[in-house]
Amino acid sequence: MNVPEHIVCVDCGGRCHLLSRPRPDEGFSPGDIVAYRCEDCLDRWDLALPDEDAGGQ
16 A cells, blocks of 8 residues: 655644655555654654545545
């Protein structure tokens, strides 16, 4: 599963950078928690990757 390297910070609108690294042999999987850090306000965001079968819901 691919995840974006950057997301928009919900708090300040800044750019958040991916902190988590995929497993070398498997990558990311649905249900994994990935962390981002905002370069402006330094907030950290931990996001659970959705189940691919859920259709983004």
